[in-house]
Amino acid sequence: QDGRIMRCNGVEGVSPNDGRLCVKGRFGYEFVHSADRLTRPLIKREGKLEEATWDEALDLISARFTEIKNKYGSDALAGYASAKCTNEDNYLFQKFIRTVFGTNNIDYCTRLCHASTVTAMLKAIGDGAGSNPIEHFETTDCLFVIGNNIIETHPITATYVKRGSVKGQKIIVVDPKWTPLVRYATIWLQPRLGTDVALLNGLVHIIIRNGWTNRKFIEERVEGGMEAFKQLEDLTSSYTPVYVSEITGVPASKLEAAARLYATSPTAMIATGMGMSQQITGTHNVLSLINMMLITGKVGRERCGINPPRGQNNVQGATDVGCSPSFYPGYIPVTNDDNRRRVAEVWGVPFETLSPKPGLTTVEIMQAAYDGRIKGIFIMGENAMISDPNLNHTEEALKRMEFVVVQDIFHTETTRFADVILPASSWAEKEGTFVNSDRRVLRVRKAVECPGEAKVDWKIIHELSGRMGKPMPDYHDESEIFDEIAKVTPIMAGISYERLEKGSIQWPCPDKDHPGTPTLYLDRFNTPTGRAKLFPVEYIQQKEKLDGEFPMILNSGRLLYHYHTATMTRRTKALTDFVNEAFVQINPGDAVRYGLTDGSKVRIESRRGELETQVRISEDVLEGELFMPWHFTESQVNRLTRDELDPYSRIAPFKLSAVRITKV
Template sequence: MTNSISDIHDADVMLVIGSNTTESHPVLSLQMKAGVRKNGAKLILIDPRKIELAQFAHLHLRHTPGTDVALINALAQVILAEGLHDQKFIDDRTEGFEAFCEAVRDWTPERAALITGVPAEDIRKAARLYGNAKSAAIFWAMGITQHTTGTDNVKSLANLALLTGNFGRPGTGTNPLRGQNNVQGACDMGGLPNVFPGYQSVIDDGCRRRFAEGWHVPYEKLSPNPGLTVTEIMDAALKGTVKGIFIMGENPMLSDPNLSHVEEALREVDFLAVQDIFLNETAEFADIILPAVSFAEKVGTVTNTERRVQLTRKALDPIGNAQADWEILIKLANSFGAGWHYENPAEIFDEMAKLTPQYQGMSHERLESGGIQWPCPSPDHPGTRILHTEKFTRGLGLFSPVDYIPPAEEPDEEYPLILSTGRVLFHWHGGTLTRRSPGLDELAPYPEVEIHPEDAAQLGIGDNDSVKVHSRRGVISARARLTDRSSPGIIFLTFHYAEAPANLLTSSAVDPIAKIPEYKVSAVRLEPGMDTDQE
């Protein structure tokens, strides 16, 4: 997030797109609702489904999944046509404006309506509401990024904020709501295949030399070639170029797209190690399983969606042979002759901070008194609540012209419906933790597929019936839930249930830049299934 969660209360307008905030980020959603109820903020919701947050929205644009760029370009076109843009901000702090204007000139609301299914007048209302706000904040989640056009989707939202000068002030900004509680921290620390910690590029000679010196390894040992993403690793395993995989705290046999492809890849590798706190579906394929510990059994830090680094403290002793991840990794590295001698997580954090500019002013000792938002460049720096107050990381903010590209797989005669996947409040990702909680599993004990009553009537499907969902990649069974939360032609399915894995249906198609799979748009068909005794 460019801004802080508390900034929500400073926003005149909130634009929430591709985020079922109530169910995926429930605590943050309370802040949004309070902003509407107590502060009089206006909420623009852009989501194909009638999610709970729609009750608080002043405008709800229900677009067809995968048409985000067309809709956002049309919002920008109206803002420009009606003179609602911030010309001074554009002149002082951006570049590329002319090319952007040319790119969106023909994206009239009428044109976008034909693609998105959103009435042209509603597009105009949303553009005016956002464009007239003194302080407007944009929030999004995986409904924006999990597309083959995910990078373009994000760029188009950044264009909208640049166009209206909504950066660098309270209640503004572009604010991605991260998908896991420490995915921000993992990315910050180099959990991406093309960067070192601090988003320092592996292809940059200076970065490699800096890390070679800091890690006390020969410069030649640090490859200048970016690594593979998760989906690329599976492809490489099938080609025989990846021989072994080490998986930590992840369950690709439930969370990755096109699970038949994933299973084939995991069976193909010569060696698979899984490090986790439970035996999950992926561990069934493992040659070796290393028992890890939960957050309550180790010391470390987590970095949340607002860039706040927080210290976690050990509350319980590990059970049996389980060990903290850092202890396991040190033993493995030293078995290969690495010669690592870290005594505790605080020592590891100190090394990371020295090499990561955003973290240089932090330490475990300092974090004992509370979380700090990066960048924090020195020990006396208070942390940074709002980014880009005076300039952007690159200097001037860059407008990025983007055009609408359809999803990789669209409905057709054989597979006439769109499947979009997501979450429910009571479960988390593959359910490794939440489905082991009797209280939570009782609240959402079995998989349901949301179907609009019109579609169900055409297929002879009743509420609570068992149905089969087919795609080009597989078939699963689930219970039908007839509801107008999903629009006609669109069904919704969660991915928490191993007995009905939604990702058996999803496509391996990925965004060409970010390599994120298109979980939100797959072509499927429905048919009545056998009666189920699920209770």
């Protein structure tokens, strides 16, 4: 009404929401009309940000990025894409980084969340996305949820889980912290932080010992068949329930019960989350999980599979359309010459101008900036100064860069390091598409106009590309950008706006007559042989050691009422009325030990940084462990986390930081 959003409603009959919205979707729109919105470009002059015209801002960006490229080479530049932007925005952004900058240094926040999951799934089964439609969360016989606070972080998916529970669905929850899902659990396994591989190897051991494996599936659909299975059997033979219980703290009887329930259920699905992926061993964690799935044959059938519910509106789509240092759109490796030729032909650029060298990941980009190798960065809709690990290091890296551009809708903790700030559009002000957790491509439609002189993200990228001497095609609207996505992205080749007007489509959809694919792997896995792979992996103790100086482990995560760095949700009173302050959860036993009561002010320190916050005493966490939500800028949890990386996925271990806590 009068150019303002008055109410948000879900659309009935459109899956998977079917009219339902989570609290953020239904009430979290006030930020769209916030007086804090960026409405004009800003340029830093003599240390102060001043308003500028679009011509001034884009000309300066063009000149400075070109100067850096000519002086230091293409790989001295990098870009952060955004899980909050549309497929069309992100597709043009990665195309800009690759064709204008001339580098594969393009990444985004998936490197901070599900990169380990994607890496493991690509290695073992060939696709880095959920294998099932969200509706199967209600109808599968057994749901195995590990490291995922699904009720608070994926509320719509959780409605299917709750309905399934009422109908008799069996739910296994694996989480070191109590979450609301435990209320619905048939079995709750509460392992110590960082012991997931040991726990899963223990479950595999029990399944094999009791003969609950699916030999036919292993022989027909697993690469190496029973020979590969024997290698897994040998490795897990030492992971007896007693041994695993000593490592994890989970009673042996509960391990036996969970293994039996998952393996013997007619159908079973896995939901895995940040608790599994945000570790140094994240890739191994998920590979161990896939091993359990494969030996029981709980994939390649309806209501069976593995699903990583994604944490933002388009974190799936941004990777699908190529915001990755290793893959073009559609998970096509950048190292393959045939791939480069095909992509270059669609883009109308010389094959030789597309770099065959994989780029740097999110954390690696900041390390390279710290070391002086990355000189300039273009950040679109990411708030690195809240979301990146080891923020003291990230802050210094941003300071050392010669030129930083941030394209966003608000001032953030990151914009204070920007030389130029470009005012962009929110989801309510643009046309386009998103991809949700079950690979469902959905249309998003413009509701209101951009405020002031703010522009739609893809139009900014398009104009800047032309100013830097690499003009892109004259796209008349978003549908033409999507048509180009379909040409270069095999998994979306059959999708178009015309088809999406009639309803969502789940990729892969290889041609215009294909209906889409609700369940993956019914006939084959997306691997060269068509078979899945087992990856036996040993449990390795975490590198971050507890000692007398830092005797506790800090875990971090999200809350129902806030969205990641809280740039939007903390500008929405309907949400901040519920929670708007940082806190740390501590077990009652530890609270007594440290002389703390509810509301006590404390300082938490790690080997990298410190913060102050207030205490909430709770039995939700085990003794020796702490939990903090990471949304709040006044208590930046990632000042404490470390930037060591999983060697395969290059993700940082946000879940395990050795800390000490003292009363202030």
